[in-house]
Amino acid sequence: MNEKELVGKEAAKYVEDGMVVGLGTGSTAYHLIVELGRRVREEGLNMIGVATSVQSAELAKEVGINVQSFNDVKEIDVTIDGTDEFDPALNGIKGGGGAHLIEKIIAVNSKRVIWICDHSKEVTQLGAFPLPVEVIRDASQHLFDGFVAKGYAPSYRLTPAGDKFITDSGNYLIDLHLEKIDNAPQLAEELIHLVGVVEHGLFLDIADHVIMAKDDKIVHFYK
Numbered sequence: 001m002n003e004k005e006l007v008g009k010e011a012a013k014y015v016e017d018g019m020v021v022g023l024g025t026g027s028t029a030y031h032l033i034v035e036l037g038r039r040v041r042e043e044g045l046n047m048i049g050v051a052t053s054v055q056s057a058e059l060a061k062e063v064g065i066n067v068q069s070f071n072d073v074k075e076i077d078v079t080i081d082g083t084d085e086f087d088p089a090l091n092g093i094k095g096g097g098g099a100h101l102i103e104k105i106i107a108v109n110s111k112r113v114i115w116i117c118d119h120s121k122e123v124t125q126l127g128a129f130p131l132p133v134e135v136i137r138d139a140s141q142h143l144f145d146g147f148v149a150k151g152y153a154p155s156y157r158l159t160p161a162g163d164k165f166i167t168d169s170g171n172y173l174i175d176l177h178l179e180k181i182d183n184a185p186q187l188a189e190e191l192i193h194l195v196g197v198v199e200h201g202l203f204l205d206i207a208d209h210v211i212m213a214k215d216d217k218i219v220h221f222y223k
């Protein structure tokens with residue numbers, strides 16, 4: 001079993017009968033959703049899934065999970081999602097798959113947030129992974145130029161065909177190649193106050209628990 005599958009299956013054990021569960025996006029969350037579907041079908045697990053992307057909603061429905069929209073549930077008991085980086089304080093960068101806007105909405109409205117990942121995601125300092133910024137299309141070039149002027153080394157997220165990637169919410173993504181982020185709270189404040197920025201991929205003080213796999217071992221990190 002690979003590391004992503006190992007943590008996906010492990011994290012599914014944290015879901016109890018009757019829970020409303022935020023379902024993450026990406027190649028690690030994939031294994032979580034598949035395992036939850038198995039529990040629903042084979043063990044009769046009674047749960048509601050709130051998906052963080054169109055991709056995860058489709059997968060969850062396919063495997064038999066009752067998927068509801070965030071607007072239709074009262075509260076979310078736990079959200080389980082992947083991450084692109086996490087540091088010793090359990091701050092992270094997300095959005096490698098372009099889903100960080102809805103992921104953040106679901107996560108900050110959850111009683112508990114668990115990240116699941118392979119060991120490549122553990123870092124001492126955030127920033128080697130390009131920081132995604134979701135922007136309104138009409139504002140994108142001016143924001144892009146501003147990022148260049150600040151030395152943030154931006155690039156547009158592209159599809160494999162070379163077109164600009166469009167998020168589930170209809171926006172563009174600009175990735176900032178910062179190498180290292182010295183003051184994440186300050187950068188988060190700066191980005192979120194730029195008009196035309198919808199959301200950035202810095203997830204600060206959001207995760208409560210990280211479940212990481214290293215080879216065949218599972219390592220837990222708690223806040």
Ligand SMILES: O=C[C@H](O)[C@H](O)[C@H](O)COP(=O)(O)O
Pocket residue numbers: 024025026027028029081082083084094095096097098099100103
């Ligand atoms: O936009 C995508 C999400 O933030 C993912 O959770 C993140 O990119 C990690 O994905 P993966 O588990 O595929 O590495």
